[in-house]
Amino acid sequence: MSDVVVVGVDGSDSALDAVVWAALEAESRKASLRVVHAFSWPVAHASLDTVLPQPMRARLRDAADRLVDEGVERARAAAPDVDVSGSVLPGDPSSVLEARSREAALVVVGSRGLGGFGGLLLGSTAAALAAHGRCPVLVVRQLADPTGPVLVGVDGSPAGAEAVRFALAEAARRRVPVVALHAWTTWNAPIPPPPDAAQPYANEPGELAAAEERLLAEALAGHRERYPDVRVEPRLVHGPTRQTLIEASRTAQLTVVGSRGRGGFSGLLLGSVSQALLHHAYGPVAVVRA
Incomplete structure (x- = not known):
């Protein structure tokens, strides 16, 4: 079995809770942790050179890098002994995390991210990954009592x-x-x-x-x-x-x-x-x- 735990981040509070949970999971499994952000440009089916100027493209990519850096820092604070790395990968979150699940022992996500409608109880990424993930998928709805069964x-x-x-x-x-x-x-x-x-x-x-x-x-x-x-x-x-x-x-x-x-x-x-x-x-x- 793989000794890698993967967690998806998107800047939401739910995703940061998922990072903490994933770090503790990796620690208990003696596994490494990969913090992943799926990055896609806001305009599809068009040449980026003609749609977005280079300074704007750079700012968008910098923002994505900062999300991953924040997740890595949060994970290292929660589990200092875990080998933590981060990456920004092109594509939509569901597809990127499903691909990562093929080689992971566990994928962790928050119950809902920044997108979608505010009243949703479960985000589209969590729902899609639970249905299509190739390894166990842990969806962090809220942090529970650690003394419970x-x-x-x-x-x-x-x-x-x-x-x-x-x-x-x-x-x-x-x-x-x-x-x-x-x-x-x-x-x-x-x-x-x-x-x-x-x-x-x-x-x-x-x-x-x-x-x-x-x-x-x-x-x-x-x-x-x-x-x-x-x-x-x-x-x-x-x-x-x-x-x-x-x-x-x-x-x-x-x-x-x-x-x-x-x-x-x-x-x-x-x-x-x-x-x-x-x-x-x-x-x-x-x-x-x-």
């Missing part, structure tokens, strides 16, 4: 399995417990085969709950063996997944989910639960792909 949503999907692995590794580095939460309802639970073919829709009382309890235990089994020092609290909740996870995120220092679960349409890159948490969780959210 790592919360992970468990659903039995391939992405959910990777989320469990990521959550336990994070908890091991932070030396905190994991709350492994699986929420289910009769609408999203897989129906066990009926005991009597003559009654194809009949199941014994409690059979659905027992099946969901088994799913949770099986989803944790192998991962818990790899991290024996991490205390894991399995939590089975009969209730709506999105609301249950959002409420549980109040006391978590980090919430981890797979990019998409068992439900929904197979072509979706980001499921409804992941999207809901990115918009409404009470702290940082990590989205992990299968």
